[in-house]
Amino acid sequence: MFRKILFFVAAILCCMGLLIFFQFQHAEERKNTPLDPSNGSKNIEKEPVPKIDKNEALLQSMTLEEKIGQMLIVGYTEPTPTQQVQEVIQQGKIGGIVLFNRNYANVDQMVQVVNQVNAWNTSNPLPLFISIDEEGGSVSRIPQEGTQFPDAPLLGKIDEEMLTHQMGIVIGKELKALGVNLNYAPVLDIVFSKGNKLLVKRSFGNTPELVAKHGLQFIEGLQAQGVIGVGKHFPGHGATTIDSHTQLPQIMIDKKTLLSRELIPFKAVIHQGIDALMVGHIALPMIDASGLPASRSRILLHNLLRTELGFDGLVITDDIEMGAYVDNQVNLEEAVLQSIDAGVDVFLVCHSYNIQQEIIRIIKKAVKDHRLSENRIDASVLRVIRVKNKYHLSPPRMIDLESTKSILGTKDHKAVAEEIKRRAKK
Numbered sequence: 001m002f003r004k005i006l007f008f009v010a011a012i013l014c015c016m017g018l019l020i021f022f023q024f025q026h027a028e029e030r031k032n033t034p035l036d037p038s039n040g041s042k043n044i045e046k047e048p049v050p051k052i053d054k055n056e057a058l059l060q061s062m063t064l065e066e067k068i069g070q071m072l073i074v075g076y077t078e079p080t081p082t083q084q085v086q087e088v089i090q091q092g093k094i095g096g097i098v099l100f101n102r103n104y105a106n107v108d109q110m111v112q113v114v115n116q117v118n119a120w121n122t123s124n125p126l127p128l129f130i131s132i133d134e135e136g137g138s139v140s141r142i143p144q145e146g147t148q149f150p151d152a153p154l155l156g157k158i159d160e161e162m163l164t165h166q167m168g169i170v171i172g173k174e175l176k177a178l179g180v181n182l183n184y185a186p187v188l189d190i191v192f193s194k195g196n197k198l199l200v201k202r203s204f205g206n207t208p209e210l211v212a213k214h215g216l217q218f219i220e221g222l223q224a225q226g227v228i229g230v231g232k233h234f235p236g237h238g239a240t241t242i243d244s245h246t247q248l249p250q251i252m253i254d255k256k257t258l259l260s261r262e263l264i265p266f267k268a269v270i271h272q273g274i275d276a277l278m279v280g281h282i283a284l285p286m287i288d289a290s291g292l293p294a295s296r297s298r299i300l301l302h303n304l305l306r307t308e309l310g311f312d313g314l315v316i317t318d319d320i321e322m323g324a325y326v327d328n329q330v331n332l333e334e335a336v337l338q339s340i341d342a343g344v345d346v347f348l349v350c351h352s353y354n355i356q357q358e359i360i361r362i363i364k365k366a367v368k369d370h371r372l373s374e375n376r377i378d379a380s381v382l383r384v385i386r387v388k389n390k391y392h393l394s395p396p397r398m399i400d401l402e403s404t405k406s407i408l409g410t411k412d413h414k415a416v417a418e419e420i421k422r423r424a425k426k
Contacts, residue, residue: 001406005377011018012184012207024240035346044292047163048050050060053390055382055385056096056124056382058103058126058385059378059385061125061152061380062125062381063365064191064367065093066093066124066125067374067377067381068093068367068377069092069094069095069124069360070093070094070126070200070345070346070380070384070385071094071095071345071346071347071380071381071384072092072094072095072096072344072346072347072349072356072360073094073095073096073098073129073131073316073347073348073349073376074088074094074098074349074353075097075098075099075100075103075349075350075351075352076351077107077310077351078103079101079102079103080103080109080112080113080218081116081117081120085097085117085120085353086120088242088353088356089117089120089121089124089128090120090123090359092126093124093125093175095128095129095318095346095384096128096130096182096296096346097128097131097232098131098132098348098350099113099130099131099132099141099405100113100132100133100141101141101398104143105143106143106145107143107145107146107178107401107408108404109143110178110231111178111179111399113396114130114179116178116270118130118396118398120182123329126223126393126394127257127388127393127395127396128393128396129181129182129388129393130180130182130396131180131183132175132181132182132183132186133185134171134178134180134184134185135152135184135186135187135202136148136150136151136152136167137149137151137154137183137201138151138201138202139185139202142171142174142175142408143178143408144410145405145408145409145411146174146178146408147166147174147408147410147414149171149416149417150233150420150421150424151202152186152187152201152202152203152205152214152399153200153203153205153355154211154420154424155204155420156203156205156211157205157424158203158423158424159210159392160215160216160419160423161213162217163298163420163423164218164219164421165218165220166221166222166416167218167417167420168217168218168219168221168222168224168229169187169222169224169225169417170221171185171221171227172223172224172225172226172227173225173407173413174407174408174409174413175222176225176226176227177399177404177407177408179365179396179399180227180337180396181220181226181227181230181391181393182227182228183227183229183230184217184230184278185222185229185230185232185318186204186215186219186229186231186232187199187202187203187219187233188205188211188215188232188236188250188265188266188269189202189203189211189230189236189237189238189259189262189287190203190205190208190211190236190239190261190262190265191206192206192238192239195240195241195311196237196238196240196241196244197243198237198243198244199237203207203238205212205261208260208261208264208265210265211264212264212268212269213268214329215265215266216269216272219272224258227275228275228391229274229275230265230276230277230278230316230317231265231274231276231278232236232277232307232420233282233318234266234277234278234280234294234315235247235249235258235262235266235279235280235282235284235294235300235304235305236261236262236263236280236282237280238286239251239253239262240263244280244281244293244318245322245324246283246323246324247320247323247324247415248281248282248293248323248324248327249282249283249324249401250283250284250285250291251283251284252286253284253286253288253289254287258284258287258370260347263309267310270309270310270313271336271366274313275313275314275317275377275387275390276313276315276316277305277311277314277315278316278348279293279294279295279300279301279305279315279316279317279318279327279344280293280294280295280318281317281322281324281325282294282324283297283402284300286328286354287300287304288300293324293325295317295318295325295339295344295407296325296335296339297342297363298336298342300337300342301315302341302343304351305343314345314346314383314384314387315343315345315346316344316345316346316347316348317339317344317346317348318345318348319348319349319350319351320335320339320348320349320355321349321351321352321355331361332355332358333366335361336359336362337362337366337371338377339381341376342371344380345383346380346381346384347359348368357426363416364376365366366369
C-alpha cells in the first residue's frame with residue numbers, strides 16, 4: 001500500500017514539473033516576440049523594411065533649389081564661359097549646358113570649355129548634361145577636326161540602315177571623346193515639301209517608314225557609345241513651311257492623320273526605349289483647339305505623349321527663346337507653368353542669362369504660392385536623375401586633349417562619311 005502511495009505522489013510531482021517547464025518556455029517565447037502596436041496581447045511577425053530606390057533617395061536629399069535647377073539646360077553667346085555661366089551653374093544648380101559653334105573655334109577650345117563647366121559643377125548633387133546639336137550635314141557642332149558627315153536626306157536616299165547605324169556610332173564616339181553626353185538628334189520629322197526650309201536638309205525623308213527606321217539606327221549608334229539621343233521635334237514639324245524660330249506654325253491635320261503619319265517615327269523610338277524627346281513649338285488646332293504650341297499643350301504632351309504613347313522619358317523643350325514659344329497673348333510666367341502642367345521636364349534656354357534666372361524664379365515662386373506642387377517638380381527631376389545615372393555621367397572625367405584628338409576624324413571614321421557620299425552618287 002505504501003509503495004502505491006509513493007508512486008502516486010511521484011507521478012503528481014512529475015506532472016507538476018512538466019507543467020512548470022512548459023509555462024516557463026512559453027513565457028520566454030512571448031518575451032522574445034514583437035507585439036502588434038494595435039493590440040498589446042497579439043503577436044505578429046516583423047515587417048520587412050522597404051528598400052528605397054537609389055534614384056529616389058538622391059531626389060529626397062536634394063533641396064528645392066537644386067531640383068528646380070535640374071529643369072534647365074542653358075546656353076551662352078560668348079566665345080568662352082563667363083562669370084554668369086559660372087553663377088548659373090554654381091548658384092542656379094542647373095541641369096546642363098548646350099554648346100554651339102559660337103562657343104569654341106576648334107577642338108582645343110571645346111575641350112577647355114567642357115572641362116571648365118564640369119569643374120564649376122563639382123559641388124552640385126548631379127553631373128551636367130553637356131549637350132549639342134550634332135545631326136551631321138547642315139546642323140553640325142563638332143569642331144572642324146572631327147568627321148564631317150553629309151545631310152540626312154542622303155542616308156534616306158541610299159536607304160542602307162547599316163550605314164546610318166555606323167554614322168551614329170562615329171558621331172557618338174567623337175562626341176563622347178569631346179565630353180558631350182547628350183545629342184539633340186536625330187530629326188524624326190517627315191518632310192513633305194521642299195518649301196520647309198528649316199528641315200528639308202535635316203530629315204531622312206518623306207515617308208514615315210523611312211524616317212522611323214533610319215532614326216532608330218542613328219539613335220542605337222549613339223547609345224552604343226554612351227551618348228543620349230534626343231528625337232525631335234515632337235509631334236512632327238514636317239508639314240509646314242513656317243520656321244518656329246520666328247513664328248508659330250499651325251499644322252492643320254486631325255488626330256487620325258497624326259497617328260498614322262507624323263507619329264510613326266516617334267512611336268518606333270519610344271517602343272525601342274529612347275530616353276528623351278524634344279518637343280517643338282508647333283500648334284495642331286484640330287487636335288488641341290486652344291492653339292497652344294505642343295511645348296505648352298497638355299492635350300499633346302500629357303494626354304497623347306505620356307498617356308496614349310506611354311512615354312515616361314525626358315521631355316525637353318526646343319529653345320524657349322524662339323518666337324513660337326511666347327507671343328503677345330501670354331507672358332513668360334504663364335507659358336512656363338503651362339509647359340510644366342503639360343508634361344515638360346526640362347527647359348532649353350540657349351542664350352539669355354536673364355531669362356534663365358527668370359525661369360528659376362518663376363518655378364520657385366509658383367511652388368511657394370502653391371500654384372505648383374513640389375511633387376510635380378519631383379516627377380521631372382526623378383526622370384533627370386534616372387537618365388543621368390543610367391548613362392553613368394557621374395563623376396565626369398576631365399577630358400584629355402591628346403586622347404580626344406586621336407579619336408576625332410580618324411581614317412576609319414572618315415571612311416564611313418566617304419562611303420555615304422559615294423553610295424549617294426550611284
